[in-house]
Amino acid sequence: xxxxxxxxxxxxxxxxxxxxxxxxxxxxxxxxxxxxxxxxxxxxxxxxxxxxxxxxxxxxxxxxxxxxxxxxxxxxxxxxxxxxxxxxxxxxxxxxxxxxxxxxxxxxxxxxxxxxxxxxxxxxxxxxxxxxxxxxxxxxxxxxxxxxxxxxxxxxxxxxxxxxxxxxxxxxxxxxxxxxxxxxxxxxxxxxxxxxxxxxxxxxxxxxxxxxxxxxxxxxxxxxxxxxxxxxxxxxxxxxxxxxxxxxxxxxxxxxxxxxxxxxxxxxxxxxxxxxxxxxxxxxxxxxxx
Amino acid sequence: xxxxxxxxxxxxxxxxxxxxxxxxxxxxxxxxxxxxxxxxxxxxxxxxxxxxxxxxxxxxxxxxxxxxxxxxxxxxxxxxxxxxxxxxxxxxxxxxxxxxxxxxxxxxxxxxxxxxxxxxxxxxxxxxxxxxxxxxxxxxxxxxxxxxxxxxxxxxxxxxxxxxxxxxxxxxxxxxxxxxxxxxxxxxxxxxxxxxxxxxxxxxxxxxxxxxxxxxxxxxxxxxxxxxxxxxxxxxxxxxxxxxxxxxxxxxxxxxxxxxxxxxxxxxxxxxxxxxxxxxxxxxxxxxxx
Numbered sequence: 098x099x100x101x102x103x104x105x106x107x108x109x110x111x112x113x114x115x116x117x118x119x120x121x122x123x124x125x126x127x128x129x130x131x132x133x134x135x136x137x138x139x140x141x142x143x144x145x146x147x148x149x150x151x152x153x154x155x156x157x158x159x160x161x162x163x164x165x166x167x168x169x170x171x172x173x174x175x176x177x178x179x180x181x182x183x184x185x186x187x188x189x190x191x192x193x194x195x196x197x198x199x200x201x202x203x204x205x206x207x208x209x210x211x212x213x214x215x216x217x218x219x220x221x222x223x224x225x226x227x228x229x230x231x232x233x234x235x236x237x238x239x240x241x242x243x244x245x246x247x248x249x250x251x252x253x254x255x256x257x258x259x260x261x262x263x264x265x266x267x268x269x270x271x272x273x274x275x276x277x278x279x280x281x282x283x284x285x286x287x288x289x290x291x292x293x294x295x296x297x298x299x300x301x302x303x304x305x306x307x308x309x310x311x312x313x314x315x316x317x318x319x320x321x322x323x324x325x326x327x328x329x330x331x332x333x334x335x336x337x338x339x340x341x342x343x344x345x346x347x348x349x350x351x352x353x354x355x356x357x358x359x360x361x362x363x364x365x366x367x368x369x370x371x372x373x374x375x376x377x378x379x380x381x382x383x384x385x386x387x
Numbered sequence: 388x389x390x391x392x393x394x395x396x397x398x399x400x401x402x403x404x405x406x407x408x409x410x411x412x413x414x415x416x417x418x419x420x421x422x423x424x425x426x427x428x429x430x431x432x433x434x435x436x437x438x439x440x441x442x443x444x445x446x447x448x449x450x451x452x453x454x455x456x457x458x459x460x461x462x463x464x465x466x467x468x469x470x471x472x473x474x475x476x477x478x479x480x481x482x483x484x485x486x487x488x489x490x491x492x493x494x495x496x497x498x499x500x501x502x503x504x505x506x507x508x509x510x511x512x513x514x515x516x517x518x519x520x521x522x523x524x525x526x527x528x529x530x531x532x533x534x535x536x537x538x539x540x541x542x543x544x545x546x547x548x549x550x551x552x553x554x555x556x557x558x559x560x561x562x563x564x565x566x567x568x569x570x571x572x573x574x575x576x577x578x579x580x581x582x583x584x585x586x587x588x589x590x591x592x593x594x595x596x597x598x599x600x601x602x603x604x605x606x607x608x609x610x611x612x613x614x615x616x617x618x619x620x621x622x623x624x625x626x627x628x629x630x631x632x633x634x635x636x637x638x639x640x641x642x643x644x645x646x647x648x649x650x651x652x653x654x655x656x657x658x659x660x661x662x663x664x665x666x667x668x669x670x671x672x673x674x675x676x677x
Contacts, residue, residue, distance in 0.1 A: 218595025230594030253594025255587050265581050266588050273574035274597030280566035283643040284559045287630075290639045291555050297545050298556050304520030304543025305508025306618075307564030309599030328596075340577075349580040350671065353573040356646050381640065 099124070100246070101150035102141075103170045103177060104160035104191070105132040107326065108217070111224040112160060112190075112250055113141060119249035126150040147171070151180030156243065157187050163335060164193040171201060183209035186239060188246070190231075192216045192336055195261035195268070195343070202235065202260040211239045214260060216267035217251065218274070221327045222314070228252045232270070234263030268343060271336040275357040277311045278333075278377055284312075285319055286381040295320050315375040324372040324379070331370035334361040389414070390536070391440035392431075393460045393467060394450035394481070395422040397616065398507070401514040402450060402480075402540055403431060409539035416440040437461070441470030446533065447477050453625060454483040461491060473499035476529060478536070480521075482506045482626055485551035485558070485633070492525065492550040501529045504550060506557035507541065508564070511617045512604070518542045522560070524553030558633060561626040565647040567601045568623075568667055574602075575609055576671040585610050605665040614662040614669070621660035624651040 098121055102113050105127035113125055113136050125133045126144040133143045144150035147170045151157045157177050159170050167189055171178045181187065187205055189198065189212065202212040213235035223229040229251035233240050240256045247254040257266045284307070288298040299316045302308065318324070337358040344351035360380060369376045388411055392403050395417035403415055403426050415423045416434040423433045434440035437460045441447045447467050449460050457479055461468045471477065477495055479488065479502065492502040503525035513519040519541035523530050530546045537544040547556045574597070578588040589606045592598065608614070627648040634641035650670060659666045 218592070218597060220596050223595065230591050232591045251594075253591055255591040257583060257587055257591070262583060265583055266578070266591060269574045269578050269581075269583070269588055270592045270595060270597045272577060273570045273592055273602065274595075276570035276573070277567050277597060277599055279643050280563045280570065283566070283641060284563035287562060287634065287637075287639060287641065287644075288556070288559050290637045291559075291633070293547060293552060293556055293559070297547055298559055301520050301522045301543055301545040301547070301556060302508070302560045302563055304541075305513065305560060305564075306510050306600045306604070307508060307560045307567060309567055309601070310596045311599070312563065314596070343581070344577065347577075347580045349577060351573060351577065352646060352650065353569050354577075356642060360642065 098122070098156065099154045101144065101154035101157040101177065102126070102160070103147050103150055103157065105136065106160070106162070107221050108224045109160040110136065111221065114139060115224070115227045115249050116246070117141060121246070121249070124150045124154060146175035147173070147177040148175040148180040151177040155185060156246065157181060157185070159187070159189045159191055161191050162332060163191070164197045167191050167193050167201065168197070172204070178205065178208065181205070181208070181210045185210050186243060187212045188215050188243060189213070190215050190217055192267050192271070193264060194339055195264040198234070198261045198264050211236060212260065213239055213243060214263035215247065216263055218267070218270050219251065223251070231255070232257050232263045232266040234258060235260050268336065268340045271333070272340050272354050272357065274311065275333055275337055275361065276353045277309050278315065278374055279357055279360055281309065281311045281316055282319065282378040282381065285316060285378065318373070318375045319378040324376040326371065326373040328374050329370065330361060330364050330372050330374050330376055333374045334365050334370070337361050388412070388446065389444045391416070391434065391444035391447040391467065392450070393417070393437050393440055393447065395426065396450070397511050398514045399450040400426065401511065404429060405514070405517045405539050406536070407431060411536070411539070414440045414444060436465035437463070437467040438465040438470040441467040445475055446536065447471060447475070449477070449479045449481055451481050452622060453481070454487045457481050457483050457491065458487070462494070468495065468498065471495070471498070471500045475500050476533060477502045478505050478533060479503070480505050480507055482557050482561070483554060484629055485554040488524070488551045488554050501526060502550065503529055503533060504553035505537065506553055508557070508560050509541065513541070521545070522547050522553045522556040524548060525550050558626065558630045561623070562630050562644050562647065564601065565623055565627055565651065566643045567599050568605065568664060569647055569650055571599065571601045571606050572609065572668040572671065575606060575668065608663070608665045609668040614666040616661065616663040618664050619660065620651060620654050620662050620664050620666055623664045624655050624660070627651050
């Protein structure tokens with residue numbers, strides 16, 4: 098099966114490697130030139146445009162930062178939609194607006210193509226190890242056709258219902274994850290302010306009911322001062338903005354989402370946007386403490 | 388070695404069982420009569436007062452709800468301090484004020500007894516399985532003497548420094564845990580409000596970076612409507628009050644602690660105090676949504 102893959106960033110690159118390893122034939126594209134080189138050395142074919150990545154493919158996957166990037170990759174100049182023949186499938190694994198997702202699925206449907214929204218959780222380590230959590234929205238039979246692809250990328254693969262439900266599930270994931278990260282950052286700052294040994298505190302808290310992926314994976318990075326991006330603050334902020342708008346539409350009180358959004362907004366304003374989301378730890382120093 | 392154990396609640400009972408299983412001889416006491424009966428059947432000796440639990444013991448352990456309960460158990464009428472001979476050790480495994488802890492250690496020191504503060508995390512399942520996380524403050528040599536006892540109760544045992552540091556570490560743990568629980572409750576409510584399948588959402592979010600003990604252990608209880616107490620909202624609220632006071636003393640900004648405290652306060656006001664802390668989930672219905 099031929100796959101076109103658009104978006105070769107922190108997540109896209111290791112995902113392409115997993116798919117190559119599973120025996121798929123891949124045409125890869127990124128609007129930043131040169132990003133595909135290492136993948137070509139491993140057997141992928143470089144495409145000069147999204148259209149070219151799509152034209153010989155049974156399935157096209159997009160893995161790009163935001164709603165506008167997916168729209169551009171599909172319907173922009175030399176977009177993938179121009180290359181997709183009827184009956185082919187577009188899987189958007191980016192995290193974007195659920196509302197925009199439904200509209201994109203409709204437009205692709207007009208040219209007899211199917212679409213799945215299939216955002217992921219698990220970060221770069223999950224992408225490298227093929228242990229992502231994948232939440233899929235769209236037609237069930239399309240999901241079933243693509244299941245082998247998902248199984249090559251992740252260990253937890255769930256069908257969540259109609260178009261957009263994958264993105265909605267991802268927003269729930271982002272709310273839970275972001276607020277858990279706030280908990281970790283504030284807790285470790287509190288340990289420091291109290292002159293407790295932060296490493297000991299991290300170890301013992303990790304052994305009990307307050308443990309989380311954020312604590313055990315990003316807690317050590319906070320204490321080591323490693324703020325390199327697995328997932329950027331700028332993107333976490335974008336997801337929280339989508340979540341906040343969504344809770345407002347639903348008329349649902351969401352004090353946790355609001356707190357996380359306001360803290361990530363402050364982090365962005367303070368120039369921390371390109372740090373990994375564990376960089377939220379720096380906010381207690383830079384802004385909150387004044 | 389003889390151990391006196393005071394406080395036979397949700398946590399104390401299984402902890403006594405672990406210690407009996409490890410071969411210790413135990414005298415047990417609870418101010419609620421009859422609570423020790425099942426333990427006597429397993430080989431513990433019932434004591435009629437804290438003093439009696441202490442008088443033949445090398446080590447006395449207190450596991451009670453709050454600061455005042457520890458003070459009463461030690462220095463109240465027929466308190467344990469009256470039974471403790473010089474050189475003996477008091478281990479307080481309750482979660483209480485770090486400031487009060489230092490004062491209790493001083494008073495016990497006046498009668499040549501040593502004290503450790505050794506609060507735990509891991510909940511009732513951790514107490515039953517002997518997999519608690521234990522954070523210990525006090526003299527290092529006293530800690531080392533008591534290490535076999537801690538090893539019978541927990542898998543993560545850490546020495547955190549001087550008197551009160553165990554309690555301070557526990558407060559960090561409570562802040563991280565409570566806010567992680569807020570994240571879980573709000574996330575699952577959001578899934579429900581969006582008409583996503585909550586079980587599917589829980590499964591897929593548990594597979595990614597938003598996963599936590601709170602999500603995987605208390606998330607299912609929220610969805611099943613099981614609000615029986617492992618750890619009560621009333622006590623979680625008490626711990627958050629201590630944490631909030633402490634962050635104020637430290638002059639540390641703590642927006643996460645404040646949010647968690649305000650939500651648990653509302654839960655308490657709404658009569659949810661005796662539910663397990665997963666009952667916070669009910670707040671979105673009862674209060675926030677009005």
